[in-house]
Amino acid sequence: MSQQQAINRRIVLGARPQGVPTPLDFRLEETQVPAPGEGQVLLRTLYLSLDPYMRGRMSEAPSYAPPLELDEVMVGGTVGRVVASRNSNFHEGDLVLGNSGWQDYTLSDGRDLTPLGEMARPSYALSVLGMPGFTAWHGLLKIGEPKPGETVVVAAASGAVGAVVGQIAKLKGARVVGIAGGRTKCRYVSEELGFDACIDRRDPQFAVKLTAACPDGIDVYFENVGGEVLDAVLPLLNVGARMPICGFIAHYNERELSPGPNRMPSLLSALLSKRVRAQGFIIHDHYADEFAAFSRDMGGWVTEGKVKLREDIVDGLDKAPDAFIGLLKGENFGKVVVRVAE
Amino acid sequence: MSQQQAINRRIVLGARPQGVPTPLDFRLEETQVPAPGEGQVLLRTLYLSLDPYMRGRMSEAPSYAPPLELDEVMVGGTVGRVVASRNSNFHEGDLVLGNSGWQDYTLSDGRDLTPLGEMARPSYALSVLGMPGFTAWHGLLKIGEPKPGETVVVAAASGAVGAVVGQIAKLKGARVVGIAGGRTKCRYVSEELGFDACIDRRDPQFAVKLTAACPDGIDVYFENVGGEVLDAVLPLLNVGARMPICGFIAHYNERELSPGPNRMPSLLSALLSKRVRAQGFIIHDHYADEFAAFSRDMGGWVTEGKVKLREDIVDGLDKAPDAFIGLLKGENFGKVVVRVAE
Numbered sequence: 001m002s003q004q005q006a007i008n009r010r011i012v013l014g015a016r017p018q019g020v021p022t023p024l025d026f027r028l029e030e031t032q033v034p035a036p037g038e039g040q041v042l043l044r045t046l047y048l049s050l051d052p053y054m055r056g057r058m059s060e061a062p063s064y065a066p067p068l069e070l071d072e073v074m075v076g077g078t079v080g081r082v083v084a085s086r087n088s089n090f091h092e093g094d095l096v097l098g099n100s101g102w103q104d105y106t107l108s109d110g111r112d113l114t115p116l117g118e119m120a121r122p123s124y125a126l127s128v129l130g131m132p133g134f135t136a137w138h139g140l141l142k143i144g145e146p147k148p149g150e151t152v153v154v155a156a157a158s159g160a161v162g163a164v165v166g167q168i169a170k171l172k173g174a175r176v177v178g179i180a181g182g183r184t185k186c187r188y189v190s191e192e193l194g195f196d197a198c199i200d201r202r203d204p205q206f207a208v209k210l211t212a213a214c215p216d217g218i219d220v221y222f223e224n225v226g227g228e229v230l231d232a233v234l235p236l237l238n239v240g241a242r243m244p245i246c247g248f249i250a251h252y253n254e255r256e257l258s259p260g261p262n263r264m265p266s267l268l269s270a271l272l273s274k275r276v277r278a279q280g281f282i283i284h285d286h287y288a289d290e291f292a293a294f295s296r297d298m299g300g301w302v303t304e305g306k307v308k309l310r311e312d313i314v315d316g317l318d319k320a321p322d323a324f325i326g327l328l329k330g331e332n333f334g335k336v337v338v339r340v341a342e
Numbered sequence: 343m344s345q346q347q348a349i350n351r352r353i354v355l356g357a358r359p360q361g362v363p364t365p366l367d368f369r370l371e372e373t374q375v376p377a378p379g380e381g382q383v384l385l386r387t388l389y390l391s392l393d394p395y396m397r398g399r400m401s402e403a404p405s406y407a408p409p410l411e412l413d414e415v416m417v418g419g420t421v422g423r424v425v426a427s428r429n430s431n432f433h434e435g436d437l438v439l440g441n442s443g444w445q446d447y448t449l450s451d452g453r454d455l456t457p458l459g460e461m462a463r464p465s466y467a468l469s470v471l472g473m474p475g476f477t478a479w480h481g482l483l484k485i486g487e488p489k490p491g492e493t494v495v496v497a498a499a500s501g502a503v504g505a506v507v508g509q510i511a512k513l514k515g516a517r518v519v520g521i522a523g524g525r526t527k528c529r530y531v532s533e534e535l536g537f538d539a540c541i542d543r544r545d546p547q548f549a550v551k552l553t554a555a556c557p558d559g560i561d562v563y564f565e566n567v568g569g570e571v572l573d574a575v576l577p578l579l580n581v582g583a584r585m586p587i588c589g590f591i592a593h594y595n596e597r598e599l600s601p602g603p604n605r606m607p608s609l610l611s612a613l614l615s616k617r618v619r620a621q622g623f624i625i626h627d628h629y630a631d632e633f634a635a636f637s638r639d640m641g642g643w644v645t646e647g648k649v650k651l652r653e654d655i656v657d658g659l660d661k662a663p664d665a666f667i668g669l670l671k672g673e674n675f676g677k678v679v680v681r682v683a684e
Contacts, residue, residue, distance in 0.1 A: 226610055245614050264605040268568055272587050272622035280614035 008033045009317055010103035013068045017058055020328060025058070026074070026321040033105045040107045041090045043080035045100045048317070048338040049126035050076065050324045051160070074102035074320075077131055078340075079122045090115075097125045102320055104340060127335040128309045129298055132160035135283045137294045139222060139244035140165050141172075142286075143279045148173030150219035153210075153236075155229045157198055158185040160309065160335035161246065165222045166195045167307045174220070177213045179229055181330045188310065188333075207232040222246075223278075231263065234270040243278040310334030350375045351659055352445030355410045359400055362670060367400070368416070368663040375447045382449045383432045385422035387442045390659070390680040391468035392418065392666045393502070416444035416662075419473055420682075421464045432457075439467045444662055446682060469677040470651045471640055474502035477588055477625045479636045481564060482507050483514075484628075485586035485621045490515030492561035495552075495578075497571045499540055500527040502651065502677035503588065507564045508537050509649045516562070519555045521571055523672045530652065530675075549574040564588075565620075573605060576612040585620040652676030 007030050014027035036042045057068045057075055068075065078100040082090045087110045090096070097114040100106040116125055127133060139161075146152050152169040156162040157178025166176045166189070178189040178198040189198035197213040199206060210232050217238035223230065223245040237243075271278055301307040312334040314323040320338050327336050349372050356369035378384045399410045399417055410417065420442040424432045429452045432438070439456040442448040458467055469475060481503075488494050494511040498504040499520025508518045508531070520531040520540035531540035539555040541548060552574050559580035565572065565587040579585075613620055643649040654676040656665040662680050669678050 223610070226607060230606070230610075245610060262604050262606070264572070264609050265568060267606050267609060268565070268572075268587060268622075270622075271620060272624070275622050275624055275627065277622075278613060278620045280610075280612075280617050282614070282617055285617065 006033045007031075008103060008105040010073050010101075011317065011320055012071050012073050013058055015070070016060055017055075021055070021058065021321075021325055023321050023325070027071075028318060034107050036084050036086045036107055039087050039109055041082050041087050041110060041113075042084040043078075043096065043098060043100055043106050043108060043113075044083045045078045045080050045104055045106070045317075045340040046095075046342070047079040047123045047126055048076050048100075048102060048320065048340055049078070049130070049132075050314075050320065050327055050336040050338060051132065052328065054324065055328060075099065076101045077126055079116065079125050080106070095119065095122055097130065102317065104317065123311060123313070123337045123339075124302065124309075126337055127160045127311065128164060128302055128307060129295070131283060132335065133164050133298050133307075134286075134291060134294050135246055136161045136164035136168060136222075137298060138283060138286050138290060139246050139281060140168050140220070142290075143244035143277075143281060144169075144220040144222060144242050146172050146174040146220050149175070151175045151177065151214050151216055151238075152220040152222065153177045153179065153214065153218050153233060154195075154222045155179045155201075155225040156330075157189045157193075157195065158310070158334060159224075159332075161224055162222070163189070163193055163309050163334075164307060167193055167301075169220070170194055170196075171301065171306060175216075177210070179210070179225075185333060192310070193308070201229055211236060217241075220244075231266070234266060237270055237274045237276055239274050241274055241276045243276055245278060245280040246283070312336045314338045316340070348375045349373075350445060350447040352415045352443075353659065353662055354413050354415050355400055357412070358402055359397075363397070363400065363663075363667055365663050365667070369413075370660060376449050378426050378428045378449055381429050381451055383424050383429050383452060383455075384426040385420075385438065385440060385442055385448050385450060385455075386425045387420045387422050387446055387448070387659075387682040388437075388684070389421040389465045389468055390418050390442075390444060390662065390682055391420070391473070392656075392662065392669055392678040392680060393474065394670065396666065397670060417441065418443045419468055421458065421467050422448070437461065437464055439472065444659065446659065465653060465655070465679045465681075466644065466651075468679055469502045469653065470506060470644055470649060471637070473625060474677065475506050475640050475649075476628075476633060476636045478503045478506035478564075479510060479640060480625060480628050480632060481586035481588050481623060482510050482562070484632075485619075485623060486511075486562040486564060486584050488514050488516040488562050491517070493517045493519065493556050493558055493580075494562040494564065495519045495521065495556065495560045495575060496537075496564045497521040497543075497567040498672075499531045499535075499537065500652070500675060501566075503566055504564070505531070505535055505651050505676075506649060509535055509643075511562070512536055512538075513643065513648060517558075519552070521552070521567075527675060534652075535650070543571055553578060559583075562586075573608070576608060579612055579616045579618055581616050583616055583618045585618055587620060587622040588625070654678045656680045658682075 010029050012027050015025045017025045060067050082094040095116040146169050152174045154162045154165045158180045169176045176195045178195040179201050180186050180189050186198040186200050189195050199209045214236050218236045219238050221233050221243045312332045317340045352371050354369050357367045359367045402409050424436040437458040488511050494516045496504045496507045499522045511518045518537045520537040521543050522528050528540040528542050531537050541551045556578050560578045561580050563575050563585045565585050654674045659682045
């Protein structure tokens with residue numbers, strides 16, 4: 001490392017967001033690059049994944065993971081390069097998947113690192129071949145359980161999870177209807193990803209068009225947005241439908257209880273009258289048991305060109321806050337990855 | 343039959359209720375008692391079961407069963423006596439479980455009848471040993487799956503379903519907390535049914551007391567009421583909790599969308615962060631596969647005195663509308679059964 005590179009830039013939680021985060025909720029700091037101790041490696045972050053779950057970690061409210069403390073470095077999955085090693089399992093130059101968060105350099109004892117070998121597209125380890133892809137695979141196949149000929153509806157269909165859900169569902173013989181924000185994204189979903197249809201959730205006729213696109217009702221609804229999309233889906237659910245729940249981005253920025261009307265009775269009513277199984281899941285629970293099987297499946301599909309994903313690459317760590325705010329507003333187009341270094 | 347008995351009184355849907363039904367939504371009619379054709383039996387209704395699901399059938403909105411037409415006889419499970427038979431499978435005097443609805447006499451071709459033999463307490467065929475008991479058994483054991491030492495919470499705990507859910511859960515080694523309306527019902531639930539605790543949902547400190555009664559959180563919530571009870575339960579759910587959903591009486595009388603705040607995001611958030619499995623079910627789906635197993639289990643428990651149920655017996659068919667309205671308001675104390683004839 002040259003003298004100039006020996007600065008570690010990091011982005012910390014500056015303030016807890018009230019509603020939608022603003023750039024002022026983040027703070028860019030510069031510190032010394034640390035030196036690895038015995039058994040440690042020093043990692044240079046190459047790619048940082050930005051994902052909706054990070055919004056939850058910025059709040060004080062307890063969730064499935066403890067909240068970030070103020071002044072703590074923002075968390076995030078990363079692809080990094082080993083630049084110095086005092087750990088016999090890793091060598092300078094190794095490419096690894098880790099959790100360095102929003103910063104240039106980190107130390108690790110290696111226990112949270114996964115060697116990636118040489119990859120044609122290392123950033124895919126943060127999307128199709130990583131957490132979002134695994135979320136799609138587990139939620140769809142282990143909870144949704146689509147059968148050939150059934151109708152699967154996926155919201156946020158151009159996003160990292162939704163795009164993969166739909167492509168797997170197609171591989172399993174289902175009819176797949178995506179929902180995305182705007183005509184450009186919808187065209188991408190139906191033309192490039194091969195969904196049977198994609199409905200623009202901003203269309204004033206959204207609910208009518210979704211109904212028309214699902215003439216046989218909905219057997220699996222992969223829930224990752226909530227809000228008005230869910231309202232439109234509920235009346236279309238078939239008896240015995242399954243609803244894996246992995247998030248609901250429409251509500252992440254709400255400070256208190258949402259305004260009325262109260263739609264909880266509608267949800268309960270749909271679950272009851274259609275005998276729906278709704279199941280929340282947190283993908284971190286399933287790495288030990290299922291990640292290997294996922295990697296085999298998905299590695300094969302990616303190599304064969306059966307599953308692909310558009311990436312929305314943002315250049316520079318300092319752009320991460322704006323890119324993350326845009327992600328929460330649906331302004332991204334594809335999986336958001338920050339290229340921190342080459 | 344004497345001349346005087348040859349009148350069939352029946353109660354029909356006179357008008358669709360707006361909100362809580364009123365006596366004016368029902369109409370008592372008198373018709374001739376029909377004569378059985380070849381293959382038919384004539385049944386005298388002895389006991390009529392009143393159950394919350396009937397409210398749904400009075401509305402025009404589509405649900406899991408088609409709505410009643412105006413002027414149609416109110417539906418309902420019944421215990422009847424065969425008073426004339428032209429069907430070789432049934433004999434005068436036989437006691438049968440059927441679906442005569444809110445009336446004195448009906449014809450049947452026998453296909454919807456279950457012979458009851460001689461029973462010490464025929465009305466139990468409408469509660470513990472019938473549909474409500476089966477609802478409790480299936481929902482708790484097939485969806486709730488309580489393990490010894492887990493905490494099971496049951497709302498409407500003095501009602502036909504809730505009382506049985508709690509007693510089965512105790513037999514399976516769970517800690518059981520009931521919720522009921524009023525101190526009298528709560529005392530019955532904890533002292534006579536043997537629940538570990540019972541919280542009065544009308545208590546201003548309801549949520550605080552429920553929390554105190556569930557020091558290890560909630561593993562199974564048997565959902566049959568909705569409303570504020572569910573709001574208090576959600577924060578207490580443990581990771582991996584199960585929520586069988588068989589109804590939500592708090593919302594049956596709502597005409598349109600409930601007033602805010604919108605609690606759907608809270609429900610989704612709880613399902614996600616606690617990885618909850620919520621599953622609606624309609625007990626009619628399960629008779630063919632599971633009723634025999636239920637009958638064996640429950641018949642044994644009732645005979646051994648391990649499961650019991652207080653009945654709220656109402657004398658006279660003409661009292662059915664008021665009793666049903668009272669049931670929807672929670673004014674009953676135990677399973678509501680109308681004694682139509684001796």
